[in-house]
Amino acid sequence: xxxxxxxxxxxxxxxxxxxxxxxxxxxxxxxxxxxxxxxxxxxxxxxxxxxxxxxxxxxxxxxxxxxxxxxxxxxxxxxxxxxxxxxxxxxxxxxxxxxxxxxxxxxxxxxxxxxxxxxxxxxxxxxxxxxxxxxxxxxxxxxxxxxxxxxxxxxxxxxxxxx
Amino acid sequence: xxxxxxxxxxxxxxxxxxxxxxxxxxxxxxxxxxxxxxxxxxxxxxxxxxxxxxxxxxxxxxxxxxxxxxxxxxxxxxxxxxxxxxxxxxxxxxxxxxxxxxxxxxxxxxxxxxxxxxxxxxxxxxxxxxxxxxxxxxxxxxxxxxxxxxxxxxxxxxxxxxxxxxxxxxxxxxxxxxxxxxxxxxxxxxxxxxxxxxxxxxxxxxxxxxxxxxxxxxxxxxxxxxxxxxxxxxxxxxxxxxxxxxxxxxxxxxxxxxxxxxxxxxxxxxxxxxxxxxxxxxxxxxxxxxxxxxxxxxxxxxxxxxxxxxxxxxxxx
Numbered sequence: 001x002x003x004x005x006x007x008x009x010x011x012x013x014x015x016x017x018x019x020x021x022x023x024x025x026x027x028x029x030x031x032x033x034x035x036x037x038x039x040x041x042x043x044x045x046x047x048x049x050x051x052x053x054x055x056x057x058x059x060x061x062x063x064x065x066x067x068x069x070x071x072x073x074x075x076x077x078x079x080x081x082x083x084x085x086x087x088x089x090x091x092x093x094x095x096x097x098x099x100x101x102x103x104x105x106x107x108x109x110x111x112x113x114x115x116x117x118x119x120x121x122x123x124x125x126x127x128x129x130x131x132x133x134x135x136x137x138x139x140x141x142x143x144x145x146x147x148x149x150x151x152x153x154x155x156x157x158x159x160x161x162x163x
Numbered sequence: 164x165x166x167x168x169x170x171x172x173x174x175x176x177x178x179x180x181x182x183x184x185x186x187x188x189x190x191x192x193x194x195x196x197x198x199x200x201x202x203x204x205x206x207x208x209x210x211x212x213x214x215x216x217x218x219x220x221x222x223x224x225x226x227x228x229x230x231x232x233x234x235x236x237x238x239x240x241x242x243x244x245x246x247x248x249x250x251x252x253x254x255x256x257x258x259x260x261x262x263x264x265x266x267x268x269x270x271x272x273x274x275x276x277x278x279x280x281x282x283x284x285x286x287x288x289x290x291x292x293x294x295x296x297x298x299x300x301x302x303x304x305x306x307x308x309x310x311x312x313x314x315x316x317x318x319x320x321x322x323x324x325x326x327x328x329x330x331x332x333x334x335x336x337x338x339x340x341x342x343x344x345x346x347x348x349x350x351x352x353x354x355x356x357x358x359x360x361x362x363x364x365x366x367x368x369x370x371x372x373x374x375x376x377x378x379x380x381x382x383x384x385x386x387x388x389x390x391x392x393x394x395x396x397x398x399x400x401x402x403x404x405x406x407x408x409x410x411x412x413x414x415x416x417x418x419x420x421x422x423x424x425x426x427x428x429x430x431x432x433x434x435x436x437x438x439x440x441x442x443x444x445x446x447x448x449x450x451x452x453x454x455x456x457x458x459x460x461x462x463x464x465x466x467x468x469x470x471x472x473x474x475x476x477x478x479x480x
Contacts, residue, residue: 042207048353049264054202074207077268078349080356112337112355114426115363116370116433138364139254143261147250163356 006039007032009067016055017142020097023056027085030076039064039071046081047143047163083144083162098126100148100159125150126157133157203291204267205346210275213343216412221344222277223306224407226296227453228335229269230307233297234461235328236262237468238315247318254364258325261357268350270296275346288477298472302462303455309444310393312452312461319372319379320386326365327390330426331397333358334419343411366430373434388439395443398423401453 010032011024023029023043031042041060045053057073064071083102086094091101100123119138124131130152137147138161145158212218240259246252274281274292281292282299290298310328315321336358339351372383400408400415407413431438450456472478 040207045264045353047261047264047357048268048350049260049262051260053204057202075203075205077205077208078345078352080349080353106359111422111425112333112359114366114429116366116430118367119363137250137254138360139250139257141253143257147253161360163360 003032003034003039005067006034006041006064006069006071009064009069010039010041010060013056013059013063016052016059018094018099020093020099021086021090023060025087025090025093027083027087027090028056028081037070039069040074041071042074042076044076044081050143081163083160086160094160095126098157099145100124100126100157102160102162105162119146121159121162123148123159125153125155127155128153203271204293205271205275208346208349210272210346212276213345213412216344216410217406218276219279220403220406220410221347221412222273222280223403224413225269225273225276225347226280227306227401227403229266229273229296230305231311231328231332232262232269233266234305234307234464235311235324236260236266237464238311239321239325241315242318242321251318255321258361258364261354261361265350265354265357266297267293268353272344272346272350284476289479290472290476294472298469299476302457302465305455305457305461305465306453307457307461308393308396308452309458309461310390310397310452312457312464313390313393314460314464316386316389317382319382320389322365322368322372323383323386323390325361326369326430327394327427328397329358329362329365331416331419331423333362334422334426335414335416338414338419342413347412362426369430369436370434373436384436387436388441391439391441392444396451396453399451403453 010029011022013023015021015023015026015028018026026046028043028046029041030044031040033040033042041064043053043056043060053075060073061071082105084105086102094101103121103123118135121135122131123133125133125148128150130150132151133148134151135146136149136156140147140158144160144163146161147156148159149156212221236259239255239262242252242255243259244252246255270293271291274296278292281295282304284290284295284299288295310324333355336351336354340348340355342348342351369383372379374380398416398420400417404413404415408415408418428438446454447456
């Protein structure tokens with residue numbers, strides 16, 4: 001049993017709300033280290049109120065203990081999670097499962113400009129590929145997603161928001 | 164017809180065995196969808212208060228920011244299943260959830276900085292400090308501004324309130340990212356991203372309602388007029404805020420006043436709405452929400468919010 005194996009196990013645990021993504025692909029897995037015989041996994045919340053944190057922690061401890069590791073989970077708040085941290089593989093998995101992947105996150109710095117016009121993103125429908133889509137709501141079924149509708153195939157879809 | 168009671172010791176096993184697969188692993192509650200214990204939102208985070216920073220002042224400041232979020236989160240969550248349509252219901256629930264997350268981190272930070280702020284609970288109580296702060300303080304222990312606590316009106320009233328609070332809070336959090344307290348700085352950096360969505364959501368609805376129908380405009384102006392006297396309190400610097408700002412830990416709200424005005428002016432102008440002409444709601448002998456002086460509405464809200472937790476101070480959920 002090595003730290004590399006522990007990392008491999010931790011990296012394979014999936015997100016409870018978007019199970020097509022591993023915690024690593026989502027970018028919330030920040031580190032795996034050994035501390036006095038115990039495996040310490042560090043994760044970061046996507047949003048402050050992310051209700052899936054406890055489940056992620058339990059899933060990590062569970063999977064690692066199945067693999068023979070004594071594990072605990074710590075939280076890292078800084079740097080704050082960004083949708084830019086979703087890996088290429090993660091973005092592919094999102095699209096394959098009918099979710100639209102986020103574009104580049106807005107850059108921080110200076111007073112944050114007000115956006116009064118509806119948010120415009122250049123998206124394509126994850127089902128039919130059409131670029132004719134419209135925003136239904138900036139807030140979706142989970143904190144990290146917005147709701148869209150494709151005006152070509154008429155199917156609704158979710159878009160992972162840029163933060 | 165009767166069913167025999169299943170024998171838990173039967174060797175044949177039953178359908179629930181799978182659920183208990185890991186019951187012998189200490190701390191492994193993964194058979195439960197959301198676990199069975201409380202999790203520390205700051206697990207593993209170094210909460211040492213930087214040297215020469217007054218821990219009591221830092222804790223008091225975190226309570227102010229945390230209580231604003233907690234109380235407004237509760238008000239916004241009252242829209243659940245009551246919003247004008249499903250999309251807005253979900254949007255408001257998301258905003259409430261973000262604020263609740265901010266509140267949880269800030270109350271946990273307050274408790275870690277100065278455990279003296281946490282109400283005492285019966286021995287053996289599993290309630291974590293941030294929950295003790297949320298559920299076991301009376302109204303006069305809360306440090307939120309009164310703008311966050313007054314009862315909901317209609318949807319337009321909520322749009323106006325979220326716009327006012329999110330605009331001021333975003334400006335404060337933006338500067339708070341440079342706090343000398345690394346925990347507070349990290350909480351602020353996360354919050355900025357969320358509050359940007361809240362502010363812009365409310366601003367868009369503000370414009371939509373103002374330029375919508377006669378009725379939507381009437382309601383928006385009514386909501387704004389009702390809330391306006393409570394707004395100055397949010398931009399007034401309390402001595403605790405002045406102290407933490409001087410120490411490079413906090414932000415004096417008065418210092419972001421101009422920035423907040425610019426954003427609000429932009430929204431008001433594009434919406435064709437005049438700034439209401441109403442004086443600030445006075446405190447009582449100079450005391451306002453930040454001093455624990457609240458409107459009656461907060462006690463009523465807390466009675467509902469806290470009743471279950473208070474009935475079971477040693478409960479495990």
